[in-house]
Amino acid sequence: MSETHRSLPLLRAMVDAADRDLLQVIARRMALVREIGGVKRAQGLRIRDAAREREVLDDRVRIAEELGLPRGEMESMFRLLLRTSRDSQAMLRTEVTTDEASRTVTIVGGKGRMGRIFATMFADLGHRVLVTDVDTDLTAQDAAAESDVVVISVPIDRTEDVIRDVGPHVRPEALLMDVTSVKRSPVEAMLASTPASVVGTHPMFGPSVHTLQGQRVVLCRGRGDAWADWVSHTMSSHGMVITETSAEQHDRVMSVVQVLTHFQTQVMGLTLARLGVPLEETMRFTSPVYLLELYTTARHFAQSPTLYGPIEMRNPRSAEVTAMLQSVAAELADVIRRGDQPAFTALFEEVRQFFGDFTAEALEQSSYLIDRIVERT
Numbered sequence: 370m371s372e373t374h375r376s377l378p379l380l381r382a383m384v385d386a387a388d389r390d391l392l393q394v395i396a397r398r399m400a401l402v403r404e405i406g407g408v409k410r411a412q413g414l415r416i417r418d419a420a421r422e423r424e425v426l427d428d429r430v431r432i433a434e435e436l437g438l439p440r441g442e443m444e445s446m447f448r449l450l451l452r453t454s455r456d457s458q459a460m461l462r463t464e465v466t467t468d469e470a471s472r473t474v475t476i477v478g479g480k481g482r483m484g485r486i487f488a489t490m491f492a493d494l495g496h497r498v499l500v501t502d503v504d505t506d507l508t509a510q511d512a513a514a515e516s517d518v519v520v521i522s523v524p525i526d527r528t529e530d531v532i533r534d535v536g537p538h539v540r541p542e543a544l545l546m547d548v549t550s551v552k553r554s555p556v557e558a559m560l561a562s563t564p565a566s567v568v569g570t571h572p573m574f575g576p577s578v579h580t581l582q583g584q585r586v587v588l589c590r591g592r593g594d595a596w597a598d599w600v601s602h603t604m605s606s607h608g609m610v611i612t613e614t615s616a617e618q619h620d621r622v623m624s625v626v627q628v629l630t631h632f633q634t635q636v637m638g639l640t641l642a643r644l645g646v647p648l649e650e651t652m653r654f655t656s657p658v659y660l661l662e663l664y665t666t667a668r669h670f671a672q673s674p675t676l677y678g679p680i681e682m683r684n685p686r687s688a689e690v691t692a693m694l695q696s697v698a699a700e701l702a703d704v705i706r707r708g709d710q711p712a713f714t715a716l717f718e719e720v721r722q723f724f725g726d727f728t729a730e731a732l733e734q735s736s737y738l739i740d741r742i743v744e745r746t
Contacts, residue, residue: 398450399457406458410465416458416608422451441740455582455608464606465494475499475512477535478523482576483548487520490581490607513538518596521547521555525679529558536562544596548572550627550680552616556591566593568600569616571623572609575672582608589616624686631677632691634669637662657739664742 409416426447433443474491478484479500492498499516501509513519513535523531528549536559539545546568547555556569569589578584586609590597601611614622641648651659669677681687704712721728 395450399454402454402457403461406461406463409458410461410463416455416463416606425451441737445737445741452580452582456580459582459606459608460493462494462606464602471495471497472517473497473499473515474518474520475501475509475516476520476522477501477509477512477531478521480504481522483572484520484522486572486576486581487522487548491518491603494603494607509535510538513543514540516540516543518544518546521545521549524675525549525551525683526675528555532558533562536565539563539565541565544568544593544600546570546600550623551683552587552589552619552623553685554683556589556616560591566596567591568593568597569619570600570604571619573626580608583610584608585610585612587619588613589619591616620684621686623680624684624690628681628684628687629690629694631669631681632694634666635677636694638666638670641666657742660742661738 406416408414426444429447430440430444434440472491474496476484476488476491476498479488479498480502484500484502488498488500496518499507499512501507501512509519509531516539519535519539521528521531521535528547532545532547532555536545541564544566545559545563547559548570549555550571552569552571556567559567559569568591571587571589573585573587574581586604588597588601588604588611590613601613605611648663652663655663681691684690701716704716724731
């Protein structure tokens with residue numbers, strides 16, 4: 370007896386119907402999430418409950434495996450749902466207390482990409498936002514004089530000049546803050562230009578992020594703990610993670626997190642550009658790891674050199690970090706040139722010991738990223 374198969378058009382129509390059912394279920398889930406947000410707000414609870422999220426993920430992955438579904442893909446799907454849930458609750462101002470006063474916030478450079486992000490964030494939280502930029506009739510000085518909070522969001526090489534122009538117009542009871550990638554010099558300029566409270570911040574993300582949930586912001590207190598606490602609460606209520614440190618410590622660590630990272634990416638890009646091997650040819654033989662490196666490098670060079678140049682040129686420890694990279698590169702190149710396997714192994718082991726237990730996490734997380742890249746190629 371011949372086996373009867375349903376037609377391909379019929380099967381695809383059934384998949385379409387199942388997808389519509391799935392979307393209806395997700396919509397019902399989001400309605401419940403919004404209701405939960407209301408309860409959290411009434412009870413003064415935080416949006417993110419890490420223990421509950423872990424419980425949800427473990428349970429859903431267990432059920433998925435029982436149903437014969439792939440663990441990694443199902444966990445990824447539910448992580449996206451949880452992130453979307455947090456975004457939804459943030460939009461409901463779940464962590465904004467009902468008695469919190471609405472502030473007037475000026476964004477100097479508010480038409481820039483980062484400026485727009487913060488203008489939207491403050492507006493979403495119920496604050497009145499004034500935007501000034503090089504082409505607005507409203508001047509930064511006039512807006513500052515009428516504001517509770519003044520945020521400087523301009524290119525790094527203009528930040529200190531703008532601070533000196535705007536700072537004297539900030540009311541003594543108000544707050545002056547910046548969102549610049551270096552901290553010591555801008556914080557010193559703000560403290561010198563105004564008697565108002567001063568907070569330095571550094572958002573550790575770019576303007577192309579899809580969500581503020583889980584994005585890290587470094588906060589450096591300059592003057593006025595009450596306003597610093599307000600900034601910390603305001604940003605965390607929108608899902609951002611706050612790391613507090615001094616301006617000096619920030620610049621020291623950023624010499625590694627930013628300067629070293631950007632410098633080595635630029636070296637990678639320039640080397641590829643000058644080797645004479647066409648990119649298309651390498652892509653025919655690409656491994657997932659090489660492709661991940663290419664994505665990172667191409668993403669870097671797709672952005673503005675006027676962003677990355679000042680980050681590296683204005684960090685006080687840039688010379689030390691770049692010199693170390695050059696020295697290590699020369700040492701490693703010499704080992705490879707000599708074919709010295711014992712020396713190579715010793716260098717390898719030195720780095721392995723430095724990473725220690727982090728290696729296990731790195732293997733797990735990088736494998737996850739590689740799997741996602743393979744899925745989309």
